[in-house]
Amino acid sequence: MKISDVRIRFVKKDDSKLKAVASVTLDDCFVVHDIKVIEGADGPFIAMPSRKTNNGEFKDIAHPLNTETREELRAAILAAYDEESAKAD
Numbered sequence: 001m002k003i004s005d006v007r008i009r010f011v012k013k014d015d016s017k018l019k020a021v022a023s024v025t026l027d028d029c030f031v032v033h034d035i036k037v038i039e040g041a042d043g044p045f046i047a048m049p050s051r052k053t054n055n056g057e058f059k060d061i062a063h064p065l066n067t068e069t070r071e072e073l074r075a076a077i078l079a080a081y082d083e084e085s086a087k088a089d
Contacts, residue, residue: 001069004028006080008037010088019044020084022077032062035073037081046077 005025011018020037034049050058064070 001072002027003072003076006076008077008080008084010084020081022046022080024073024077035077037077044078044081046074 003024003026005023007023008020009022010020017039018036019039021033022035022037023031023033024035025031032049036047036049037044038047048060048063050060053059064073
């Protein structure tokens with residue numbers, strides 16, 4: 001898998017932990033939208049796109065199947081987030 005493109009959209013809510021939303025293109029042929037960048041106690045982290053179930057829980061609708069892929073996505077998204085944040089300052 002090759003991450004072809006990462007696009008970051010900042011969220012303009014001052015009191016929100018949600019800082020941005022990312023779209024990631026894989027192999028120039030598949031895109032995943034609405035990956036959230038959230039500010040946590042130990043710094044930013046990502047949350048995959050999800051939907052609320054009938055019992056009120058959230059379930060991912062797209063997600064990596066292994067740790068290596070999750071880490072590759074996390075690193076690419078947070079690097080793009082840091083780069084875009086630096087441009088905005």
